[in-house]
Amino acid sequence: MKNTTIKKTADDPSLWLKEFDIEVSSGSERVYNNGRQQIKISLIVEPRSGQEVTDAQFSTLMPVYRDNDGSFVTLPQDHSADGWFYSVEEDLNYDYFPSTASVEPMKGALLNADGSQNTLLVMTPQGHWKLDEQSPPGHRPQSNPVLEKFLDAQNRISAARRVKTFYIHTKARAGTTVTLYARIEKDAETIYTSDEAESEIKLYSEPTRQLIFPEDYDLSKKIISESLSATPSERDPERFIYEFSLKPKYIDFSSAKYESNASESRGMIKWQDHSNSQPRATHVGVAFPGSRNVNYNDTLTLGGQFPPRKVKQISDDNTGKIVVLMQGDNQIPYHSADYDKQGPMKIQALDRFGTQHTLAIRFDESQDSAFDKRSNLTVESRTESHVDTHTAAEEFVSITHFQVKGLNSNTHKQSCRLYNNGWQQTYINVVITATNERNEQVELSDGILNKIQLVDYDTGADLSPSAYTITRTQSEIDKLFHIIPASVIAKETTEAPINDQAATPAQGGQSITFWVRTKAVTNKTIAARLVHDGVTYHTYQRDVAPGGETRSGNSNSAAEISPLEQNYHYTAKNFILTRTNASDDLRSDIIDIDLYKLKINSAEHHITSSDYEPAVWMFDYIAGKKANSLAYFRRNNTSTTVTLYYHLNYQPIAVNRTVGEANAVRVKSNSLGPDGESYVGVLMVYRDQYGNGHNVWLNPASEANLITIS
Structure with a gap:
């Protein structure tokens, strides 16, 4: 509607x-x-x-x-x-x-009459000040009139919001x-x-993450018990209990279940050989995340001696992981009707990012001996992918060109430098060419292109989401920060951002762009991977000549993410604060306005963004039914006129008009009284064109008639 x-x-x-x-x-x-x-x-x-x-x-x-x-x-x-x-x-x-661009809660401080800090504060997610429980000694709250007045005001403000x-x-x-x-x-x-x-x-x-086994999963084995026969050299254990724990790297499973109720996919069993006199077998069940209870295929015929020994619970907590319980025994008579119940176990699991994993857990038939085949596991995995129904494209049969281009450069392992503050970005292009069964170049659909992802060149594994944020698009905030160009090798630059991030694909090929932020401290070599219809194509085939040409769909092509630590910091003494009159076109009850302009005193760096949304952070009732209100504004290049509200007053104010400057205001207005009055300084985080943060306190002075910095 x-x-x-x-x-x-x-x-x-x-x-x-x-x-x-x-x-x-x-x-x-x-x-x-x-x-x-x-x-x-x-x-x-x-x-x-x-x-x-x-x-x-x-x-x-x-x-x-x-x-x-x-x-x-x-x-x-x-x-x-x-x-x-x-x-x-x-x-x-x-x-x-997951995002590396994190914003810490805003810090504030109650101020004494002389401007010194009385009690440290922190902003709640609901937008209210509360006492900072992490305050260092000397700033911890003590009962005093300033604090009591402040807390009373906060209670009254909270009631209306x-x-x-x-x-x-x-x-x-x-x-x-x-x-x-x-x-x-x-x-x-x-x-x-x-x-x-x-x-x-x-x-x-x-796009939903595409994970493959073994690169993107952790599979570990825990020996619960193991009893060898009199001839251990023949690797003929009488009885053993192993627990295999399975989870994706960097993220936990949230839940799991059998894919269907079909008995052949629930639990499994494997005998040493298929003879009627064979009693040695391995019985397998699974415990799903958050439950220690082991689920088995209850239709199996196990004889009369083994069931009392059957393990019902795994040994430990399994939050976030699937645990496969493998139990070997020498008293499980061979039952030919259960021959087709040797697996695999088919499981659907959801991880904590909401990705659906379809897993086939089976005995490892690649092992040499009969015992090793029934005492080891392997996994086949497939992750759900959103099918793009908006774009039709001919199906491909081969990838003939697959290239990773850091900063749109053909250089193998091109260095992509960026500060590891989690905000600044660099970019990597992936160029791919596909052909059909007639060896004609075809266009891949968006649905297939969205399956391409960046991975670790050395291991082929997914990248840690706590260290890297990788996206296919830039947000408006992302676009504020400059990219360090490929031409800069050893130091930062004040060049403007590169505007053309579209790689030049091979003739008839296609290109997509990945934007990368990082908090990592060491270099990482980045490759690309495409998983489609059970086939994995990648660019970490190191025995192929560097470049985009492929062998069986795989190439040797990479870029290097090279993090830089922030090696400069600006404090209040490095900022310039100026004040101008902005009292044109005043609305009713507004007496006058001072606009404050704050910038870094440097030719190399300028303010590009700040972390906190615009807000009135304090006001001071100055008698005569008048009050001074102080407000800060977010430097983000998106709002050039902001309407300031307080009590019955509202006033449009022009801000963010000058590149490199952040703004705050002092507004004097007619007021109904000291409703919620507080005397608070705020700690602002101003970010320069490379995403590096610089902390400055904005403080009220002279009954909030002035703003000072410290």
Whole structure:
């Protein structure tokens, strides 16, 4: 159902709502397109003094997107939908999208009359100050009038501010985006959307990870008990119990189950040989994540002596992993009707990113001896991939060119330098050419291209998500930070970003771009891998000449991710703070405005971004029904006019107009009184063009008539 925005000309949302925002609360605006992983978002409303948001009004607060005709449509809750949808409850089985670009909670400090810090504070996810329990000695809270007044104000502020949480999922094609707004109904005829308050979020769909065994899994063996016969040289154990633990590298399983109820895929058994006199066999079951109970194929005929010894529980906690229980015994008579129950066990598992793994766990027939065949395991794996139905393309039979191009360079193992702050990016292009059975070049569909991923050149394994964030698209924040070009070898540069990241593919081939952020401290050589229809194509075939030419679909081509530690830090003494009058076109009850401009005093670096969303961080009632309010603004190049709200006052303010400058304001206004008065300094993190952070305290002075830095 479409909900077109309706406005009363005599009404304005700013006269009702002091705050009307939509925010990403889970640390990343990205989500894998498996329909299970989620992005946590918060919709926030706070009425002005003397106003209220009723329960009925609050119930209409919903996330919406803009349709092609400009109307606003409520995001569906239907989980069978192919696009974007929401849940109202968090699914604790899944973690949020991994990101190296983390934002620490904002720090603040209550100030004494002389400007010294009294008590350290930290901002909660709900946007309120609380005492910082990690405060160092000397800053720990003690009972005093400043603190008591502050806590009383926070309690009153918290009572009026209301937050509604939603969890966003997607099955949309990788690389697509959605822009969401908040929507609320004041009454039957008045509907507001947060675009009026310049508040929106942009969310990104990422391709589901493709994992293969053994490169991307950990399989470990634990010997619980083992008793050899009188002739151990013949490797003829009488009885043994082994536990094999299986999990993806870098992430846990959240749940697992048998793929079907068919008996041949649930549990398995293998005898030493298939003779009627053979009693030596290996009986296998599985314990799924979070349960120590072992699940077996209960249709097997095991005789009368073995069942009392059958292990019912594994030895240890198995949170996050599948444990295969392998039990060898010498008193399980051969039963020919169970010959077809030698496996594999077929299991469907979900990891904590929501990726579905289809696993076939079987006895390892590649071993030499009969005993080794029944006492070792191997795994076949396949991960779910979102099928792109939007683009049709002819099926290919061969990959003839597969090349990794760091910074769009043909140089093998091209160095891609970036600071390991988790914010700055570098890029790697992958160029691929496919042919059909007539040896004609064909175009791969987006669905197949989305299966290509970057891996470790030395091992062929997936990259650690805690060390690397790899995406197919750039967010608006990503685009703020400059790329260190290939021409720079040993030091940072102040060159502008490279604008053309499209690699030149081989004739008839295709190119895709990966954006990489890192927190790693050592170099990593990066290759590419494509898994399609059970076949793995890759670029880490080191016995092939470097370049993109392939042998059986594999090539020898890589790029080098070369992290740099931040080797410079700017403090308050390295910043320039200036103040100008910005009192043009004042709204009702606004007396005057000072605009503060903050920049780094350096020809090499400039402010490009800051970590925290715009907010009024304090105000000071100065008698005569007047107050000074202080606000900081996010340096992000996206908002050039911000509307500042406080009490019944609202004032558009021009910010982010000058490259390299961050802004704050002091607003003097008529006020109803000291509602929520506090005297607080805030610790801002300003990032330069390479994503490196520099900390500066913004402090009130002279009854908040001035802003100082320290």
